[in-house]
Each structure stands twice: as C-alpha cells, then as structure tokens.
Amino acid sequence: xxxxxxxxxxxxxxxxxxxxxxxxxxxxxxxxxxxxxxxxxxxxxxxxxxxxxxxxxxxxxxxxxxxxxxxxxxxxxxxxxxxxxxxxxxxxxxxxxxxxxxxxxxxxxxxxxxxxxxxxxxxxxxxxxxxxxxxxxxxxxxxxxxxxxxxxxxxxxxxxxxxxxxxxxxxxxxxxxxxxxxxxxxxxxxxxxxxxxxxxxxxxxxxxxxxxxxxxxxxxxxxxxxxxxxxxxxxxxxxxxxxxxxxxxxxxxxxxxxxxxxxxxxxxxxxxxxxxxxxxxxxxxxxxxxxxxxxxxxxxxxxxxxxxxxxxxxxxxxxxxxxxxxxxxxxxxxxxxxxxxxxxxxxxxxxxxx
Numbered sequence: 001x002x003x004x005x006x007x008x009x010x011x012x013x014x015x016x017x018x019x020x021x022x023x024x025x026x027x028x029x030x031x032x033x034x035x036x037x038x039x040x041x042x043x044x045x046x047x048x049x050x051x052x053x054x055x056x057x058x059x060x061x062x063x064x065x066x067x068x069x070x071x072x073x074x075x076x077x078x079x080x081x082x083x084x085x086x087x088x089x090x091x092x093x094x095x096x097x098x099x100x101x102x103x104x105x106x107x108x109x110x111x112x113x114x115x116x117x118x119x120x121x122x123x124x125x126x127x128x129x130x131x132x133x134x135x136x137x138x139x140x141x142x143x144x145x146x147x148x149x150x151x152x153x154x155x156x157x158x159x160x161x162x163x164x165x166x167x168x169x170x171x172x173x174x175x176x177x178x179x180x181x182x183x184x185x186x187x188x189x190x191x192x193x194x195x196x197x198x199x200x201x202x203x204x205x206x207x208x209x210x211x212x213x214x215x216x217x218x219x220x221x222x223x224x225x226x227x228x229x230x231x232x233x234x235x236x237x238x239x240x241x242x243x244x245x246x247x248x249x250x251x252x253x254x255x256x257x258x259x260x261x262x263x264x265x266x267x268x269x270x271x272x273x274x275x276x277x278x279x280x281x282x283x284x285x286x287x288x289x290x291x292x293x294x295x296x297x298x299x300x301x302x303x304x305x306x307x308x309x310x311x312x313x314x315x316x317x318x319x320x321x322x323x324x325x326x327x328x329x330x331x332x333x334x335x336x337x338x339x340x341x342x343x344x345x346x347x348x349x350x351x352x353x354x
Contacts, residue, residue, distance in 0.1 A: 049064075052147040052150075054144035055139070058144075060147070062121065063119055068111075069114040074157055076162045076163070076350065077116045077118070077155070077164070078152075078163070079152060080117055081145050082121070082171050083167075084122070085169065087099075090103050092168075102309070105343070109346065118151055123140065137251070137255065138177070138252065145165075149163060149165075164350050165179055170193070171193070172192075173198075176264040177264050180264040187273070188271070190272065190273070194283060195262070198256060199223075203219050222257045229251055233247075234247070266291045273346065278302070308339040310336060310339055
C-alpha cells in the first residue's frame with residue numbers, strides 16, 4: 001500500500017481497533033510489586049522491565065531503556081505514550097495485522113542519542129490487564145501517562161534532567177492534555193497526531209475512502225454521542241462505523257471525540273515538534289502549531305507513513321509454493337524501514353541542549 005494512502009487511513013484504522021482493545025482487556029489488576037525499585041541505579045545500559053501504577057491502582061507494564069551515557073551521569077528522559085488503538089508498549093498493529101514496533105525503534109534511536117526512555121502497555125492491553133468491568137476514560141489515560149513521568153523524574157538515571165513526551169496517533173491528545181498541566185514537561189513530539197478533533201480527522205479519512213456519505217454519517221454519530229453520551233445499536237450504523245463505536249465505551253468515546261487539541265496546545269510551556277507524513281491534510285498540523293504559545297512549535301515531515309515506515313519493494317511469491325498453504329501459513333510480508341531522517345529529527349529535538 002502506498003504511504004499516501006496509509007497516511008489517510010491509518011488513524012482511522014487504529015481507532016477501529018479500539019473495539020478489540022477496549023472490550024478485550026480482561027484479567028485482574030497485578031498483585032505483585034513493581035519491579036526494579038527506584039533506588040536501584042543500573043550499572044549497565046540496555047532495557048529492563050519496570051512497572052508503574054496508573055489510575056485506579058492498575059499496574060502498567062513497561063520497558064525502561066537506558067543509554068550508555070547513563071552509566072556515569074543522569075541523562076534526559078522521554079516518556080513514549082501509546083495510541084488508543086491496538087498494540088503494546090513496542091508499537092501498534094498496522095495495516096493487515098502486521099506489528100509495527102515504532103515505539104521500540106524510537107526508544108532505540110533515543111538511546112543512541114543519549115536519551116533514556118520509558119514505554120508502557122496501554123491499560124487493558126498486552127500485560128497491563130484490567131478487570132473487564134472497568135471502562136476506559138481520558139482522565140485515566142492522562143493519569144497513567146503522568147505516572148510514567150513521575151517514574152522518570154524519580155529515577156537516578158534521569159533525575160534533574162529535562163523530561164519530554166513522545167506520542168503518536170491519538171496518544172497525542174493524551175500527551176497534550178498532560179503537558180498542558182505538568183511543568184516538568186519541556187518538550188513534546190507528536191507523530192501523526194490530530195491537529196483538529198478526531199471527528200474532523202476521521203470524517204476526512206472516511207470521505208476519502210468511502211465517499212462523502214460516510215464522513216457525514218460519522219459526524220452525525222459523533223454529534224449525537226457527545227450530546228447524549230450514548231450510542232445506537234450497531235445495526236443502525238453504517239457498516240464501516242460499527243467497529244469504531246462500541247456501545248460500552250460511549251462515555252470514553254464522547255470525551256475523546258470532544259477534545260479539541262488546540263485548547264490544550266494553547267496552555268503549553270513546552271516546545272513542540274509535530275511530525276506528519278507528506279500527505280498531511282487530514283492531520284491539520286498548521287492548526288495545531290498555530291495554537292502553541294510563543295511560536296514554540298515546528299512542523300517536520302517524513303517520507304514514510306504515519307509511523308515513519310517506508311514500504312520496501314513487494315516480495316516475489318510463488319503462489320504454487322506449498323509452504324504458503326501448509327498449516328495455515330501466510331505468505332512473506334514485505335519488509336519496511338523507518339525513515340532515518342525523521343528519527344534523526346526526533347532525537348535531535350529531544351537531545352539538544354535547552
């Protein structure tokens with residue numbers, strides 16, 4: 001799939017996955033104590049499992065990445081905030097169900113630049129289980145992210161150094177909400193994050209994919225959702241809208257769709273890097289940048305898709321090869337690379353001297 005098409009559709013695809021993510025969390029709150037206590041400083045660089053306690057005392061599992069430079073002194077720290085869609089601490093599930101480890105590769109790039117990072121599973125996903133009767137909320141997601149910032153502020157490897165947020169897709173809404181109220185955050189990186197409401201962004205994407213009637217139907221559904229905080233039976237929605245609006249998450253979706261990111265952006269004291277694909281119209285980056293006070297936002301583009309991924313040439317496949325059909329095996333997936341220049345922009349922005 002061409003990156004231009006992916007940049008228009010991926011944000012919608014990620015929220016479409018909210019149905020599975022929100023309804024399939026299951027499990028109970030972790031009962032064990034968080035690993036790797038705060039008073040333990042690492043003697044070697046690398047990655048280690050570290051838990052944090054989020055809203056409602058739910059344990060969130062994550063990975064703390066420690067660069068070589070942290071062995072002798074504290075270094076800047078960055079919290080990598082996940083999207084609201086399907087995935088885990090390392091990234092998301094992309095088009096076709098293929099894992100896209102964007103968060104892990106950002107963490108690795110930051111480590112090479114001397115920046116420590118913490119990335120975590122969004123509540124209800126991967127190891128960060130929660131009781132099935134607990135519903136998602138925007139406030140809880142912000143509180144979870146704040147717990148990640150608290151961790152970085154207390155770790156010896158990052159204590160006293162500038163702290164930053166890196167977020168992609170709808171995780172950018174959570175990052176802006178947190179940064180607007182937390183003066184510890186000095187820099188924010190937003191990757192393919194909405195600069196308008198999600199209703200505007202998703203309506204534009206659905207219109208491009210399915211026609212104007214699809215975008216209009218989404219706007220009408222969202223308007224009713226925000227007004228009533230309830231959703232109609234799935235059968236009454238257009239087929240492409242049904243997986244986007246699980247009825248049990250009506251309150252969460254009403255709050256999420258009601259967010260205008262420029263309201264939080266206008267409260268920032270941090271500087272901002274907004275990274276978008278070349279086909280960026282749906283993301284409205286200029287609108288978001290204009291809201292940040294003191295012109296403290298810059299826009300950069302990537303030649304890749306929304307997660308800076310560049311599709312490689314298709315893999316040649318022999319359709320008669322029995323290996324493709326034995327035991328339900330799928331054909332090989334074409335490799336993809338991350339836009340190195342875009343990663344360099346992120347690491348340069350976060351590692352530069354204040």
